[in-house]
Amino acid sequence: MALSVHGVTVRYGQFTAVREVGMEIADGEVLALLGPSGSGKSTLLRAIAGLERLAAGSVRWDGADLAGVPVHRRGFGLMFQDGQLFPHHDVAGNISFGLRMRGVKAPERVRGLLELVGLSGYEGRRVTELSGGEAQRVALARALAPEPRLLLLDEPLSDLDAGMREQLAVDLAEVLRNAKITALLVTHDQEEAFTLADRVAVVLAGEIRQVGGVREVWRHPVDEPVAAFFGVTTFLDGTASGGVVRCDLGEAPLEVPDGRVRLGLRPAALRLSAHGVPGEVVSRVHRRDHLRLRARTSLSTVDAVAPVDAEVGPGDSVHLALDPGGIAVVGRR
CATH class of the missing domain: 2.40.50.140 (Nucleic acid-binding proteins)
Structure with missing residues (x-):
């Protein structure tokens, strides 16, 4: 397995946000952490990214423990619900940001990514002129630019209106599969999870209650809360x-x-x-x-x-x- 999570627990003072979670993601697989707001799924994603301290457990990549490995050295790409684009950079400047931090100039890479996300010719556009859906496509291209070994998506479509969210979910699923990207998606939206993911992990009250294929968890929920x-x-x-x-x-x-x-x-x-x-x-x-x-x-x-x-x-x-x-x-x- 590419990513292995064992017994991960995250606490804020006396409150346990994530409790003894274990899961695995195979190379090239998209796994959705699906659950209601406040269930702990975003906290779990942040713990995997290295943004939250573990109270217990481990996060491993190809068997190597990532404890002590800082966020920027884990080789993971992050995409959040608001995109967090840099308003003072144009589209190309946003996408190439991670590459420039490594001293890499790759205009062909930028053009290829824009084609991948359906925005060919947008290099010089100001990000303040983009629609919500276009901005999220640019954010996705920026996250993919450094060729991350794992893409972490935290509610990437939740700020969009329903029609745009539905269409972008279909387009995003196509991008992830065409690029054979290993990804972990956090969402509260069942349709979004079922559209994007190969498997679903249902998170309730800080615990993973069920993991399985989309059809399995829909037809055979493990218990009444699920x-x-x-x-x-x-x-x-x-x-x-x-x-x-x-x-x-x-x-x-x-x-x-x-x-x-x-x-x-x-x-x-x-x-x-x-x-x-x-x-x-x-x-x-x-x-x-x-x-x-x-x-x-x-x-x-x-x-x-x-x-x-x-x-x-x-x-x-x-x-x-x-x-x-x-x-x-x-x-x-």
């Missing part, structure tokens, strides 16, 4: 048999070993149907491409979804059927 972070709003027991799960809210096809299962239902797990569990709509909220409903059944009040043009509202009687696309199997892999 499932709730991934949008599960209803938990109930069921049984699996022959590729079908059955519970008090109905049944649905789902590939899971036979036996008892703990199911987690996201709102999309229950949809309006001509047949199914009867209920009464308590509330509805318009979302971009669907209606989000709260419905009272004989068992409990649950979340569900309906087509955006469905004529249904509070007080209406409905029937709800399970949709396997919104079901997670909790604590069983």
Whole structure:
């Protein structure tokens, strides 16, 4: 493994921000530290970078302990959410900053990086004239200029509006894969993590609760707190048999070993149907491409979804059927 983290703990006085974390990143892999604000994921990234003192544990690169190695000698590139560009330098000056610190002049490298991030011809632009997305592309090019062995990305897209963030996430994923960059990404945004990362490490309350591929952590959260972070709003027991799960809210096809299962239902797990569990709509909220409903059944009040043009509202009687696309199997892999 390129990066190995073992038992890392970071404390601020009596408060433990990161507790006994262990993880590994393979060469060329993108790993996302995903969790809510205040979970300790940025602190962990800063500890790996050498910006936070370890109370315990170790950070190693190719087996070599980095204890005592200063930030600027670790060979890591850093990119933060606000880009932190130098306003008194043009685009080329910002990108070449790290190279100049090493006494290297590489205009071809700058041009190549601008092409890589989709900003060819921007060398002489003032950074104050750039859009938010363009500024973040320049910040990425600057972080990549010294050819870091590990790229550390701390909420790189969070300052952008939703549309720009979505597009830049797709573009950034393409850049990372084309350049075969080893990277550690910190984000609270699930879509961003799933777009950019090969694997996801879920961080809650300073601990890594689950590490796995995107599909694995989404479909099989390790416990209820992780499932709730991934949008599960209803938990109930069921049984699996022959590729079908059955519970008090109905049944649905789902590939899971036979036996008892703990199911987690996201709102999309229950949809309006001509047949199914009867209920009464308590509330509805318009979302971009669907209606989000709260419905009272004989068992409990649950979340569900309906087509955006469905004529249904509070007080209406409905029937709800399970949709396997919104079901997670909790604590069983």
